[in-house]
Amino acid sequence: MAPTPPPGTAFSSGPHGRSLIATQDFTPGSLIATFSSPTLALPDGPSMKTTCNYCLRVGSNEGFSPVSLKACTGCKAAVYCGPICQRAHWKAIHKAECKMFGRIREATGKDWLPTPVRALAQVLLTNDKTIRDPFDGDDPLEGNLDGFKADEQVWGDFELQAMAAMTYSGVFMNEDGLRVAMRFLCQIQTNAFNRLDADTGMSGIFLDPALARVNHSCVPSAFIGFDKRAATLRAERPIKEGEEITISYIENDKPRSVRRQGLRLYHFECDCPRCLDDLDVYQVAQTSPVISLNSFSLQPDLAKFREPAIDKSGISMKQIEDIYKAVYDQTKPEQDNSIEAAQARWKLCKPLVEAKMWAVEPLPTTILLLATNWQTNYKWAVYALPLACFLATHCDPIKLVAPFMSWRIKGIMVITKLLAFTGELTSSGDLAKRCTHEGIVGALAMADQVTMCQALLHIVVHQGSIGAAEDWDVLKEAKMMLKDLESLPGRQDESNLVQAWAKDPEDLQAKAFFESEVLKPVNTLASFAPEILEDVLIQGQGLVVRR
Template sequence: MTPNPSTPSSSSSSIQVRAHTSKHRALHATRALHAGHTIHIFTSPLLLLPTLAHLSSVCAHCLRPGTPRACSRCHAAYYCDAACQRAGWAAIHSRECKALRARRGRSGAELPTPVRALLQVLLLGGEVEEGLAMLDGHEEVRRGREGRAWGDLEMMAAAACAFAGKEGDGRRAVGLLCKIQTNAFLRFDAHLADQVGIFLDPTLAMANHSCVPNATVLFIGRTAVLRAERDIHEGEEIEVCYTDYTNPISQRKSVLQEYCFTCQCPRCANNLNIYQLCAQSPTGNGDMSCSILGSNTSSLQNHPGASDPQKIRVAAQFCTEIDPELTGSSPEAKRMLKIHLTGYKPLIENDLWAVSPLPQILTEVSLYYTHEQKFAYAVAVAVMVAVECDPYRYAAPFHAIRLKNLLMVIKLLVLTAEDSAALRQAPRAVAARGLEGEVLEILAEMDQVSLSQMLLIMVMKAASPSDGSLEQWSLGVQARELHEDIAGLEGREQELSLIHAWREDPESESSQRFFEYAVVKQMATLADLGKRVVRTEWQV
């Protein structure tokens, strides 16, 4: 077979595919890797295309979000600019454009994502089919399942064959579709916080699943970056998570059924809750000198949710799936959020803030306050999520969700700055505003600009490894742009001097004292206020 261009073949590669007794094949590290290290970059996927839900909101070639324009011929592919349109035409669209035009009253723009992916394989053939040939599709397992699953696969394969003009290739098409379903990664976009496409690379597909992974996959344009979540030993298997490992076990099992295996990781085998898993996780997951929890991270290993039998029972009982319809921006947001917060009151009463779906609900609460322009409440709840939820849910300080939520805190701090300035000028003006006034007073006493700048430096450092592999990652780009604006503010010479010294030598005693005061203490104060907002304003 013709090797895929991203298949590691040089002696300098950090990964190697090896045979595995129970998993068939597995990806292994050829050298020791530190947490945060870029393990490998995959630049030439066999398949890369947007999901149907995001067909018109991301570019069909680079998959960057925005307002792309539709192909004038088929209206089933969207591109952000002329360069991507030309590249997309050369890569696949010159073959699929005609096929995607309306057939028997159905437009190619309506095709489900698996059908569109299979259509591309059928049209490209050659090297793409050869790349898929080495992969497992678990066709026999899928065929033997009860229900409509196999029939649905046959229907999707038939649809792809019809659009490709290859109606006689149904059996081969089903086999190819099984391989796509088993091996394609859902391409998560940190900016949109959603799965916007699928990415299939034969070598990356060799990375097996664990709900306690030691690596993660980040996507930047047409590139996938495999990054170590914790220290990995030479020869150790590299495992990633095919779903959100903070979800309840029932939800994880349901998702993993699509890959035709049952996870046997320690978390699934013992049904560990988020605090129990965190207590067993290694503490050296990246630079802890800049942790928002400060130098004392013992709370991560000693939370009562990991050892108290009563709290363990509550966590097990109330860890459920989030309502996908819940949003803080809907007209019914306040009523729906009240219902959900009341339903999960036992988690709140037991300080089990990190147990799903409470963090997701709290994020929507912050969004609700943002839409209501109650920015003081919004930032307090957002900080509470960043301090009381994220460090327990995602061990690596550089995890995409943690960085995204820190960016949200920073943006909300900017929005509260005007109210804080007004309060400093006229403190009596908000004296009668109750808890909201108290939050505003505390914000006014803080150096919000320095807090924002230091949080941005943390995000930039976490999102931009020294090797430059994540230079174009959207979270890092956003952080750099925001930092440039803040760093240019005048009249902050003393603050900038302290921040510069901390940034250059975060391990020094003076830097750690400064960081504990300027970041850790302020974030802890806001997080406590966030708890009060939830308990008081929502009466839970």
């Protein structure tokens, strides 16, 4: 059956092929559509043991997570958060899959399959072991078959994957059957979305034929969020009636050559303004229609977006691409979080540092990896706070101008939790023993960290309510933390001023209080980040010394 467009949208065709068009206006953050009946929704292979295989909630089968998972008693491979999900998955697919995992274990000694192989096997099993097209109808899914065939290595990998799926699913294999199975695999590769979220442990693929109609742009008008077995499509900027709705299939803050490589398996070359004019993130941010929304954020100075204090005279886009490639070729940042790797990345990024182009990759990721590593390190956790403040004020707002984007919200939550941690050290008098940087110690000693946390949580709740579902874990946690903070005795005046600011950021008294008690200490802490990075990554000091 051909998909139908969600309310408020229509299917169309144009220069970029099939597309999704708005039939009404959408404001930034507004929900365009929810897709809750996917053709495919499954965790990736390694995550089968940590994710409910039906609702896709991330949990644990070890009993230490709020979501306790139990394995299927038959195959021991798939896990579930409860009997309702187990029964639903059994009816949908696992009745056939359960036997398949027995064959897999017998043949390989493993109880999981690579994600594309399992996805294809599900398609084959759903069709009663006959080769029928689950993506049929008057408007079948695009498969880019000729493009995949032209890539000998990719086509060879697809053939192996298709043969494995047919073998384990029990589908009779012949030349015609293999050819059709490979077409299914091409359609899955072309139309499925990656549910990866390293922060939550969420992973796997999601395929809905209607959502697959949304085309790509490196300057998208909308974005996708995943929540369990559903996907939501929300406006990233204002969308007018009759306008095409676009999303980014890739991380669009990378250099143009990297973006093009990321789009290789989609078999098209993006012709958006970012790609045609080879714009950097600052140039894209300068023309964003949602800059004004940052008046309620950690970067309310809108001039920072429109007139960034950077110096591009000594660096070209070609040099930026070379830096990016050198970093990822030499240091493998996603695999190596050692201080030695960070030092190598920092040295390669020095031209970006000198140009103060802090938001240009790979510089933000270099800082983020170090900050993430320090957050869980007893010795270095205090030093993670200035880095987190710097990312939230100098990097993330330029990369993601809309303040309701989940990445920016999660960055503010990181600052909040680090402030709670350092607040305990400050009140106990242990901060100076743990931190040798006088600037950090002095800034935190002068700051009202409870007020800072309260204001930051209001930002999270406000922006999260715009751009995320109400049951988003980050939003729920922020609401609980905020409720606890605002019930603390002895700080009614401060709490009232924060609440007044949250209600009206332009209220003169409340705004002055926010700037003095929240923005000033955040910016002070952020100002220490460059020297901390320089001390640790260039001078190689074991501790940051400023005494």
